Amino acid sequence: MSDPIHANPAGATPGNGTSRRSFLRTSAVLTTGLAALAASLAPLRELSDFTSAEKFFQKYYKELTPAEMAAVLKRIEREVEKQYGIRPHVRDLKPMDGVEFVYAHNLTRCIGCRKCVHACVAENNQSRNPEIQYIRVLRLPHGSLDMEKAEHNYAPEQVPEKGYFYMPVQCQQCKNPPCVKVCPVHATWQEADGITVIDYDWCIGCRYCEAACPYWARRFNFAKPSIPKDKINPDMAYLGNRPRRQGVMEKCHFCIQRTRVGRYPACLEVCPTGARKFGNILDPNSEVSHILRTKRVFIQLKEELGTSPRFFYYFDV
Amino acid sequence: MRRAIRNYLVFLWRCARVAFVGDWRYYAWMGLLTIFCLLGLNAYAKQFVHGLITTGMSDEVSWGVYIANFTFLVGVAAAAVMMVIPVYIYNNEELHDLVIFGELLAVAAILMCLAFVTVDLGRPDRFWHLIPGIGEFNFPASMLSWDVIVLNGYLLLNVHICGYLLYCRYRNRKPAKWFYIPFVFIAIVWAVSIHTVTAFLYVGLGGRPFWNSAIVGPRFLASAFTAGPALIILALQIIRGVTRYHISDKALLTLRSIVQVSMLINVFLLANEVFKEFYSGNLHVISSKYLYVGLHGHHALVPWIWTAITFNLIAMILLVLPVTRSLRWLNLTCVLCIVGIWIEKGMGLVIPGFIPTPLGEMVEYSPSLNETLICFGIWSFGLLCYTIFLRMSVPILQGTLSKANEGQPELEMAGPEFSPARPS
Numbered sequence: 120m121s122d123p124i125h126a127n128p129a130g131a132t133p134g135n136g137t138s139r140r141s142f143l144r145t146s147a148v149l150t151t152g153l154a155a156l157a158a159s160l161a162p163l164r165e166l167s168d169f170t171s172a173e174k175f176f177q178k179y180y181k182e183l184t185p186a187e188m189a190a191v192l193k194r195i196e197r198e199v200e201k202q203y204g205i206r207p208h209v210r211d212l213k214p215m216d217g218v219e220f221v222y223a224h225n226l227t228r229c230i231g232c233r234k235c236v237h238a239c240v241a242e243n244n245q246s247r248n249p250e251i252q253y254i255r256v257l258r259l260p261h262g263s264l265d266m267e268k269a270e271h272n273y274a275p276e277q278v279p280e281k282g283y284f285y286m287p288v289q290c291q292q293c294k295n296p297p298c299v300k301v302c303p304v305h306a307t308w309q310e311a312d313g314i315t316v317i318d319y320d321w322c323i324g325c326r327y328c329e330a331a332c333p334y335w336a337r338r339f340n341f342a343k344p345s346i347p348k349d350k351i352n353p354d355m356a357y358l359g360n361r362p363r364r365q366g367v368m369e370k371c372h373f374c375i376q377r378t379r380v381g382r383y384p385a386c387l388e389v390c391p392t393g394a395r396k397f398g399n400i401l402d403p404n405s406e407v408s409h410i411l412r413t414k415r416v417f418i419q420l421k422e423e424l425g426t427s428p429r430f431f432y433y434f435d436v
Numbered sequence: 437m438r439r440a441i442r443n444y445l446v447f448l449w450r451c452a453r454v455a456f457v458g459d460w461r462y463y464a465w466m467g468l469l470t471i472f473c474l475l476g477l478n479a480y481a482k483q484f485v486h487g488l489i490t491t492g493m494s495d496e497v498s499w500g501v502y503i504a505n506f507t508f509l510v511g512v513a514a515a516a517v518m519m520v521i522p523v524y525i526y527n528n529e530e531l532h533d534l535v536i537f538g539e540l541l542a543v544a545a546i547l548m549c550l551a552f553v554t555v556d557l558g559r560p561d562r563f564w565h566l567i568p569g570i571g572e573f574n575f576p577a578s579m580l581s582w583d584v585i586v587l588n589g590y591l592l593l594n595v596h597i598c599g600y601l602l603y604c605r606y607r608n609r610k611p612a613k614w615f616y617i618p619f620v621f622i623a624i625v626w627a628v629s630i631h632t633v634t635a636f637l638y639v640g641l642g643g644r645p646f647w648n649s650a651i652v653g654p655r656f657l658a659s660a661f662t663a664g665p666a667l668i669i670l671a672l673q674i675i676r677g678v679t680r681y682h683i684s685d686k687a688l689l690t691l692r693s694i695v696q697v698s699m700l701i702n703v704f705l706l707a708n709e710v711f712k713e714f715y716s717g718n719l720h721v722i723s724s725k726y727l728y729v730g731l732h733g734h735h736a737l738v739p740w741i742w743t744a745i746t747f748n749l750i751a752m753i754l755l756v757l758p759v760t761r762s763l764r765w766l767n768l769t770c771v772l773c774i775v776g777i778w779i780e781k782g783m784g785l786v787i788p789g790f791i792p793t794p795l796g797e798m799v800e801y802s803p804s805l806n807e808t809l810i811c812f813g814i815w816s817f818g819l820l821c822y823t824i825f826l827r828m829s830v831p832i833l834q835g836t837l838s839k840a841n842e843g844q845p846e847l848e849m850a851g852p853e854f855s856p857a858r859p860s
Contacts, residue, residue, distance in 0.1 A: 297642060
């Protein structure tokens with residue numbers, strides 16, 4: 120390849136012909152380059168869920184004034200209505216005074232039917248495709264709590280099966296949550312009633328919390344969530360079950376939209392055996408207080424990690 | 437003041453012009469890298485639209501090759517310091533000018549690191565939440581917030597040191613010691629910190645026994661100080677090959693002894709870890725079992741890790757033998773070191789931490805095509821940056837690009853400097 124540069128003796132003024140040629144060459148290179156750049160960025164034309172300036176600059180949950188929060192809630196209602204054709208009721212529910220929620224699960228009664236898993240999906244507006252589930256039920260052989268022996272994909276004709284017991288695992292609402300510690304932007308934190316929540320509009324999607332969680336309780340929206348229009352639960356909370364966007368984390372929040380107004384979580388209501396118990400540990404007369412006071416053995420999963428879960432497993436005998 | 441600014445702008449403009457001048461090999465190389473960059477950009481545009489579903493990652497294995505490459509490249513960046521220490525602490529003159537090439541490599545490596553972290557984010561549009569003062573910064577609790585600070589700080593330090601020294605050389609002035617020596621010493625400590633903090637990202641997770649081990653930090657440093665100088669040796673050999681810039685054999689051999697000692701320490705630490713995991717035989721060995729021998733019929737990483745170990749061992753043996761005093765053997769050894777450590781530190785460290793999941797489920801990971809293209813794109817982008825940095829700095833260090841010859845067209849420089857075949 121002959122290079123016109125070499126044809127130029129040092130210090131000589133380039134002739135007109137050379138400069139026109141080099142101009143033509145430069146513009147040809149520039150045009151090709153820009154065309155290639157445009158072509159490589161072409162997939163961006165499919166971007167449907169474009170972030171508006173309003174959403175881009177939305178403030179952190181804890182910095183929103185009540186007026187700003189009211190406006191944000193209205194905006195979310197509008198957006199949900201536009202996307203799913205149903206007007207939801209979105210609230211920003213605060214923790215109640217003197218309440219600390221605790222879950223207790225009776226391993227003797229659980230039959231591993233997974234009704235809780237599906238009730239949770241329906242209640243909390245999880246994506247159906249790909250399906251996101253907050254609860255994972257483990258089937259363990261009698262006598263062992265070794266997770267390596269757990270079967271996740273058991274599918275017998277009928278449950279329960281002989282020789283096994285079942286252990287549903289969901290967010291353990293730790294008193295000392297590793298996920299909260301590692302989040303670089305404070306997008307997840309523990310509320311006064313013990314529930315660890317996520318600001319879906321603040322999460323940057325780094326998934327560090329997912330790596331940190333010892334209970335595999337956190338889920339990431341790898342794709343844009345898709346929920347059939349007739350499956351939307353319109354009773355929503357800002358820190359709870361409002362629809363999420365692509366690229367953010369979510370997880371069990373003890374059904375904030377229910378429990379902060381005095382109802383039970385969906386997984387508890389659907390349980391056919393009464394294996395699930397939920398309530399306020401600060402109230403000495405509550406069912407969970409009674410269970411934790413009277414049961415001789417209860418288990419906090421991976422207690423040695425010092426996470427101190429608010430989710431207790433116990434036995435009837 | 438205005439003249440100083442004008443001079444500086446002219447300097448930048450001339451550097452930028454030089455980046456577009458070279459012989460056919462230069463254009464072919466840059467063209468190739470540009471094509472890969474654009475392919476990567478195209479793949480990233482797809483990921484940006486459709487989400488991380490386009491990767492091989494899942495809730496089970498939630499970090500993949502992006503974070504693996506990130507981890508490796510932090511090490512490469514940190515290793516620049518291994519050239520700085522001999523020069524500024526032990527006054528090794530052989531390496532003096534070469535320090536700049538090492539630091540420029542650090543700059544390119546950090547740029548790649550930042551790119552790899554960005555493509556790993558689910559919501560890159562919210563990056564501003566990470567900016568201290570504007571967003572919400574979980575400092576000092578989150579190791580990731582430490583990483584943001586140390587990586588960007590290291591980038592600034594190196595840009596300052598290289599930029600200042602090169603500009604002084606361009607102006608043919610003696611650099612003012614107070615304006616760069618303190619930063620050099622800060623950068624030495626800082627280099628150790630970037631890799632330590634990156635190790636702590638993993639070490640700090642109590643729920644992942646594979647990472648939750650005190651030896652991970654020292655191993656990170658040992659492997660970084662092997663792979664980084666090895667990469668610098670190769671870069672210097674290429675500079676020797678394609679430019680007239682004089683690099684002495686002695687300088688390369690000094691770097692060889694650094695690689696040699698680091699590789700010995702690296703292999704020793706690896707042996708320590710393997711012993712502890714397998715001899716004690718508690719339940720936490722499960723991820724290591726998956727990595728080294730496979731578990732319940734899953735063994736995607738087994739061939740990889742044994743390739744890495746074989747490469748590292750061969751490299752270690754070659755390094756202690758006198759044969760690597762011959763530069764051709766040294767090149768081969770450096771390639772073995774780099775590939776071995778890339779596997780061991782990348783895929784070999786990040787992926788097994790997720791397998792099995794904390795609930796005992798076995799889900800394997802392999803990167804998707806789109807994900808791989810993005811990785812190639814970022815590597816090409818880094819090499820493109822490094823080539824441009826070298827293209828600017830070599831003539832400055834040689835004195836062919838200086839204030840003295842301002843006003844002469846840059847273009848002649850393509851001639852003598854890029855044709856080693858031509859007699860001088």
